[in-house]
Amino acid sequence: MGRTGLSAEEERFIESMGLFFERQGVPRIGGRILGLLLLADEPLALGEIARLLRVSPASVSTNIRQLQTSGTVDPASIPGDRRHYYVFNSAGWDHRLEVAISAMDALGQMCQDALAVPRLSKRDKLREAVEFCAFYREELAGAVERWRARFARRPGTQATKTPSPSARQRRSGTR
Template sequence: MSAEEERFIESMGLFFERQGVPRIGGRILGLLLLADEPLALGEIARLLRVSPASVSTNIRQLQTSGTVEPASIPGDRRHYYVFNSVGWDHRLELAVSAMDALSRLCQDALASPGRGKRVKLRETVEFCAFYSEELSGAAERWRARFARKPGTQATRAPSPSARQRRSGTR
């Protein structure tokens, strides 16, 4: 790996650490963004000079976020991983889901006796609705933009927007 690539990988680690992701998770993302081929868990550990256990733990978290996905090489039993371009879409979906869950919590609290006049709870529900709609619109615009790029291909069907989920339409 070149010094430039190492700097990029470390910068990704620091960036994601500031976002609440362990630094090694950000470094793994940085490495996978640069990789031309799927990388095995041991190879990732060797290139980043970290333990395979740390890579394994962080890979699972990155798979949950949708930014990393497993890959296989015919005839090879090792576990390989690649950056999942559709993962950015998944991150937007997770943010929408989080806003929907927060809104439900606040709505439940508002429904409790004596809490119906809580302005902060109503403002939070309103913020969640606003933010969820904005994120849903951003996700739709991203999917359309991503699909138009040469050499890219969305591998998942678009998920329903927050408005569609609430109304039950598709």
């Protein structure tokens, strides 16, 4: 990714991320931001994200807040620079699994509560839903443990990386 723009390959990847996440219920721009941050070697300022994606800073700001809430994007700072920077948070993968576990817990509990109502207590579909939620939760919990063990074995992995000011200065050509 160059300072002046994106290569055709990078643009294709970013657009495919936008479409993928749009199918998952995330606004397309949110997926595009994630794609860009996955490719970025350094934190990107809100304005740089908007310029590279050719969208408004307001749209980036709105979507960045949602991505921060989802745990996939973290704020970063560059010493001496007051702009807001952002990085992809690799720990966001854990968060996505944990959100799915919480969703299964909530759905299972709703169905369990419904089974406690005498008129609904014999509904086989509700029992099946409770069983499915318990099964899926156990599978996801195992997936979280396996992912964490796998990710921890990778050398140099961490949730966020912030370059030294000298690296940032070299990139922008200032000293």
